Amino acid sequence: MIDQQVSLRGGAARLPVRPRTGRFLVLAAVFVCAACGLVYELELVALASYLIGDSVTQASIVLSVMVFAMGVGSLLAKRLRSHAAVGFGLIETALALIGGSSALVLYATFAWIGESRLALVGFSFTIGVLIGAEIPLLMTLIQRVDRQDAGGTVADLFAADYVGALVGGLAFPFLLLPMLGQLTGALLTGAINAAAGGALVLWVFRRDLTPGSRLLLIVANAAVIAVLALTTVLVDDFERAARRAVYGDGVRVAVQTEVQEVVLTGSGRGSLHLYLDGRLRVSARDEHRYHEALVHPAMNGPHARVLILGGGDGLAAREVLRYPDVRGATLVELDSGVTRLARTDPALSELNGHAYRDPRLTVVTADAFTWLRAARGSYDVVVADLPDPGISASTKLYSAEFYGLVEGVLAPGGRVVVHGGPAVSRPRTYWTVEASMREAGLHTRPYLIGGRLSDFAAGTPPVRRAPPPGRRARGPPRPGRRTPPSTASCWRRSRDRADPRPPRRSCRA
Incomplete structure (x- = not known):
């Protein structure tokens, strides 16, 4: 020392x-x-x-x-x-x-x-x-x-x-x-x-x-x-x-928001693509299949008040606002940069039908999960236009607790629709979403979408059931056979609160 x-x-x-x-x-x-x-x-x-x-x-x-x-x-x-x-x-x-x-x-x-x-x-x-x-x-x-x-x-x-x-x-x-x-x-x-x-x-x-x-x-x-x-x-x-x-060479907009990187490529209906953190979120060629299939089944019933969770691109709002009897729609989006782009970019705002100009639409910048915890009022329809359930960052938006919060803002007999991911290629993810909704006390009715799809797109109205858990999906179609659907969405109907019966435990197409 x-x-x-x-x-x-x-x-x-x-x-x-x-x-x-x-x-x-x-x-x-x-x-x-x-x-x-x-x-x-x-x-x-x-x-x-x-x-x-x-x-x-x-x-x-x-x-x-x-x-x-x-x-x-x-x-x-x-x-x-x-x-x-x-x-x-x-x-x-x-x-x-x-x-x-x-x-x-x-x-x-x-x-x-x-x-x-x-x-x-x-x-x-x-x-x-x-x-x-x-x-x-x-x-x-x-x-x-x-x-x-x-x-x-x-x-x-x-x-x-x-x-x-x-x-x-x-x-x-x-x-x-x-x-x-x-x-x-x-x-x-x-x-x-x-x-x-x-x-x-x-x-x-x-x-x-x-x-x-x-x-x-x-x-x-x-x-x-x-x-x-x-x-x-x-x-x-x-x-x-x-x-x-x-x-590709068609990048028009590339901005880093507080939440993610937003990239917009192309300008026309056949070339416009929206990427969020490198993942294709919207393809103008076929986005209508996904958003129509996501929104319209749930609108089959009372739909005066509609809640849209996510969907800052305004495309789900476009489909909701097609109904003249919708009195009010609330859109909850985490990234204000996406909603700003959907308002101001000429190509994207044209694609969403200038939905943000509609006085019936109210936009809230907030995390959907947090916003639901403090939400007041009730909605006839809830549209969950959220990131893919396979992305780790969006896991909480597909949990039983999240669906419990959604159930709490649904009016009696109201419906909530959710994109559950591809049922054929990722059946475990799809059926986990379905089970989580049942756990929250919701009746469920899964349906599949067919046609040419991108990672985020869905397709036409349902043509067959999704394979239940444990059963293998069908293989490639034989010549002359109609192509089976390859991606799934789910829409959910809440239990009428005046109905004392427990929710159904089965899942019907």
Whole structure:
């Protein structure tokens, strides 16, 4: 212990700042590096969920690989402790370059190669190794500037690290993503990372560097910051080229809202497509099949008051407002950017029949689940025009609790209609939706839609029953045989509250 204190005093004497100031600067660097590291992590999770889908799986891959890699990085950093200053400076330079460019490269592999999983794992592992190597080297550096015991040093380092992670975790969704977007936000984070790491080493620990290592760090940091700055200038051109590779040459609108990326391609009835987070939501060629089949069966009965959950594109509202005896319709949409586009874009507003101009339509910007919890009044028809039930982020909108909330706003004898997903290719998902509705106390009547379909479209009126759970769907049609439906929707009728009988447990087409 005496030898350690003598060594620390000797190290402190070589620094250009007082020990307390040096300690503060090291902890500030820990704070900034931790914030940047978490932004890289969240950036990978968000972009992987957008490009590959299934946010739960992608988050699990990124987090597990990064945590493992951080352990590997901590072990590898043991060999750099004798050259902690230059080692830390080079690691931060590499982390700034790799982390800052990770989103851009991941997007490029998806756009031009069509596969991003290997790039995702590679970036997660590399960034995790570099982050894991930071703490051991910072521990060595902070002991160079202060004589505090090891226990207190560890506590201070981890406190700064955790607070920095908090700031980075909050800055990503509330500041970087909505204001700068995924690619520019990652590039700016990399530049900040390089500047913080380089400033600490080149100023506070410059006397620990040889002339050659000092020159190396200056050139490396300057080159990385210059590359990131130049890429930031060119990122708009890159995004346009990548979007053309993904969506084709007809991209007219591409905006990042607070909720998702919205892309609109084409302009006419035969070419208009609306993509939300890379998933085709509307195809003008056949969207009428889906929306007519979704809305009109449920309108067979009283329909003076209608509630539309989702459907910010206005297409379900178009079908509802075709009925002159609809006195009022309420549309609850989470993303105000989608409703704004549906109002203002000439092609999309023409496709939805200028539904937003109809005085009977009231638009509410809110999460459907949260809004239903506080909703008052009753509706004759509820139309759930929601994301596909196979998407992890929309799971709560297909739960028994959600349908219980819907049942609570239905008038006696009211109906709710839900797109249950493709019954033939994903029967488990479809029948889980149906069972969840029965669990909420609703009578159910599933029906299928036939015809040529996209991922989100449905088709013509029902022509046969969906296969019940456990029974295999029929194979491809034989020549001369009518094509069976391949996608399903379900419409639900609520139990009359004056009827004491329990809901039917069977499902009839």
